Amino acid sequence: MAPDELPNGSAELLNPQARQERIRDRVLELGSARIEDLARELGVSVMTIHRDLDRLADEGWLRKTRGAATAQQSVLFESNVRYRTTQQGDAKKALAGAALEHIDRGQAILLDDSTTSLALARALPESGPLTVITNFLAIVNALAGRPGVELISLGGSYDPHYDAFQGMATCDHIKPLRADTVFISTSAVADGHCYHQSQEAILVKRALLEAAQRRILLVDHTKFRKRALHRVAPLSDFDLVIVDDRISRAELEALREDGVTVQVAALRPGGPES
Structure with a gap:
């Protein structure tokens, strides 16, 4: 019996990299x-899971605690797409709904x-015509074959x-492109x-900003309490910043005092946090 396999392990044996990817996901x-649940599910020893979690924690995927592992977004590491789509779902829907007000039939829009x-792409109306340009494969898959949408994949x-x-x-x-509006978000x-966390992503975001007549930033309230390594652009470069109404009053007032044009997307009664 292999040293990492439990006698009653039902999961197929995986090499360390594949096993760590399974644990991460x-x-x-x-x-x-x-x-203990991870060890049982993968059919390996608890000690093996501890070693795998140490490696994943070093890479910034998660935080290892006593007896468990917790997903986290490191200040220097962006979590993968599957995890990010589960975070602040209601706020993203509110931001997408507010963004729809700034899209007209016949326009060309850029999405980062x-x-x-992605939430905005899924909320786009069925009736076109509309041209959507993106480098995000998840958006391409979401809009592929959508009636009335001309889809351009970068x-x-x-x-x-x-x-x-x-x-x-x-x-x-x-x-070579020139679109009506670009919608981007940030870390x-x-x-x-x-x-943002990624230098490669920043290059693309800046290029998207240069290619649009109107620039709109979509950010949920949690982004004001985080830090990331690389500067993308000043908020003054955007024609509009859309935030959800869980933003604090102090943060909202600071934006307006800096001359930023802000739209607050309604998410719950009561308005911004005091």
């Missing part, structure tokens, strides 16, 4: 998982690889972590700027 899917833009180097095409080749595909907002 499971923890991200559930939000947290008990170490954020899950907030190529480049595929990044499975973001499920998107990134890099200079993607930027080169964007340069963090601080000191009058928006920030």
